[in-house]
Amino acid sequence: MTKENVEEVKVVGRRAHLVRVCVVIGVVGLILATSPWWLVGVASILVIDQVSGEPVQGPVWLVLPSGFPKLPEAYDQVANVAERMRAEKVVLIPRVPSRVELLGVVPLGVDLSREELQKRGIPSERIQTLREESTDFWDDVKLISDAVGDQRVAVVVCVGRFESRAARYVLWRVLKPDVFDRVSVAAIRDPRYDETDWWRSRRGWKSLFLGYASLLHAIFLGDPPGWRPMNIEQYEDWAWQYLLAKKG
Amino acid sequence: MATFLEKWVVQKVYNGRVGLRAYKLAILGLTIVGVIWVLSLGPEKWLDASVCPVSADYAFVLPGEENSRPFVAALLFRKGVIRGVLIPKNAPTPAEVGKVLPGAAEVIRGVLLRRGVPEDAIRVIGSETASSWDDLALLAQFVRAHPDVTVLVITNSFHTRRCQWILNRQLGPESGRVKLVAAPVEWYDGRRWYESREVATTMASEYLKLAFYWIRYGSGLIWISGIVLVTLLALWLRRMKIGKRVIGEG
Numbered sequence: 001m002t003k004e005n006v007e008e009v010k011v012v013g014r015r016a017h018l019v020r021v022c023v024v025i026g027v028v029g030l031i032l033a034t035s036p037w038w039l040v041g042v043a044s045i046l047v048i049d050q051v052s053g054e055p056v057q058g059p060v061w062l063v064l065p066s067g068f069p070k071l072p073e074a075y076d077q078v079a080n081v082a083e084r085m086r087a088e089k090v091v092l093i094p095r096v097p098s099r100v101e102l103l104g105v106v107p108l109g110v111d112l113s114r115e116e117l118q119k120r121g122i123p124s125e126r127i128q129t130l131r132e133e134s135t136d137f138w139d140d141v142k143l144i145s146d147a148v149g150d151q152r153v154a155v156v157v158c159v160g161r162f163e164s165r166a167a168r169y170v171l172w173r174v175l176k177p178d179v180f181d182r183v184s185v186a187a188i189r190d191p192r193y194d195e196t197d198w199w200r201s202r203r204g205w206k207s208l209f210l211g212y213a214s215l216l217h218a219i220f221l222g223d224p225p226g227w228r229p230m231n232i233e234q235y236e237d238w239a240w241q242y243l244l245a246k247k248g
Numbered sequence: 249m250a251t252f253l254e255k256w257v258v259q260k261v262y263n264g265r266v267g268l269r270a271y272k273l274a275i276l277g278l279t280i281v282g283v284i285w286v287l288s289l290g291p292e293k294w295l296d297a298s299v300c301p302v303s304a305d306y307a308f309v310l311p312g313e314e315n316s317r318p319f320v321a322a323l324l325f326r327k328g329v330i331r332g333v334l335i336p337k338n339a340p341t342p343a344e345v346g347k348v349l350p351g352a353a354e355v356i357r358g359v360l361l362r363r364g365v366p367e368d369a370i371r372v373i374g375s376e377t378a379s380s381w382d383d384l385a386l387l388a389q390f391v392r393a394h395p396d397v398t399v400l401v402i403t404n405s406f407h408t409r410r411c412q413w414i415l416n417r418q419l420g421p422e423s424g425r426v427k428l429v430a431a432p433v434e435w436y437d438g439r440r441w442y443e444s445r446e447v448a449t450t451m452a453s454e455y456l457k458l459a460f461y462w463i464r465y466g467s468g469l470i471w472i473s474g475i476v477l478v479t480l481l482a483l484w485l486r487r488m489k490i491g492k493r494v495i496g497e498g
Binding site for chain 1: 298299300301314315316319320323327342343345346348349350355358359362363379429430431432434435442443444445448449452453456
């Protein structure tokens with residue numbers, strides 16, 4: 001074989017290789033673009049719903065963490081779960097009030113939740129608001145741990161669907177093993193998206209991103225440093241100093 | 249320069265002084281050091297394009313973070329920096345439709361009224377905006393319709409870079425009449441961004457949104473630059489592969 005022939009064979013081989021690569025990329029791209037199974041899979045990793053089966057034996061408490069999504073459909077689902085699990089009570093965890101809440105522009109989260117649950121048939125005496133305020137989900141879990149104490153109750157924590165895996169992880173990290181065994185997570189669906197169609201809405205993308213961020217942050221960095229919002233006067237003084245400092 | 253470097257690397261590899269694996273490891277190490285260096289500089293600094301507030305006709309309060317933005321607008325009004333406040337009307341959220349929570353415009357208006365801004369100084373404009381792009385398009389329309397008006401856009405520091413970019417795209421030379429003012433938030437400590445989930449995700453999502461905006465709303469130049477970059481990278485990789493093959497055959 002001459003040197004030219006060797007070169008020709010090499011060029012033909014390279015072309016064939018390029019064609020093969022293009023065909024593989026095309027086929028894989030077509031499959032990925034037309035069937036959403038892999039997109040569903042990406043989101044399903046974040047979802048853990050432990051209340052779809054039969055109701056558990058014994059008393060059940062339903063817990064709404066301080067960051068529970070304030071959506072009408074979310075409260076519908078909580079009311080359904082409460083009925084299905086025959087919940088003895090629904091426990092609301094208050095968040096440290098924000099400035100708009102302090103001003104009375106929006107109601108306090110716990111007041112709003114109480115009102116929405118009552119509208120859906122849960123009697124007031126079955127709704128309990130914890131006295132201590134929380135700053136984040138890690139705080140919520142510590143408060144759940146204190147509230148449950150030695151009582152032999154099953155606890156169902158209601159959280160946003162894409163945050164359920166992270167929530168389960170935080171529960172595992174914070175609670176004692178005997179308490180953790182009695183706790184389950186209810187993944188509450190957002191009416192705008194779930195794992196089967198999250199890529200169709202901007203909100204779905206954002207939620208997926210936050211779900212993964214929460215999970216990874218919880219795994220690698222653990223309990224984050226807490227912060228409490230300033231009151232209105234403190235905030236305005238601080239903001240004014242901040243704006244003046246921009247001059248320099 | 250790149251060709252010289254490649255020749256040098258190929259020669260060293262050919263002579264057996266440096267293994268190809270060592271070369272790859274060096275590139276990887278340099279990349280890691282570069283990333284750490286950029287992160288240590290503070291990725292939040294570049295996002296902040298805000299200025300010290302100057303006297304203006306209106307403040308335009310962007311929806312979101314209602315615990316900070318409207319409070320700063322009210323503060324600026326009371327200090328006499330602005331004469332009125334504009335609020336864009338967002339599309340209703342499910343919570344608003346279900347009458348669970350008031351809409352963002354209503355919350356902003358409520359804060360302004362309770363913090364000393366009179367009703368006649370507040371204007372809700374537009375209808376059903378759904379993104380920063382829409383909100384600022386509304387403002388651009390307002391600014392073009394009122395040629396003598398100056399405006400301060402009130403948002404948070406991490407959002408100002410994207411807003412500035414949108415304003416430049418929407419208003420062009422007229423964007424000089426609009427300045428960005430940052431409302432601080434106590435949970436956002438950019439220097440310790442990795443410690444808090446909120447700060448880390450806010451920063452990461454802001455960079456992602458910026459990239460999305462460049463592609464979605466940017467000029468053709470962005471696309472051309474991207475294609476040129478990818479082509480150059482592919483060519484460089486190909487040349488490296490050929491170099492490696494030559495050494496192998498040698």
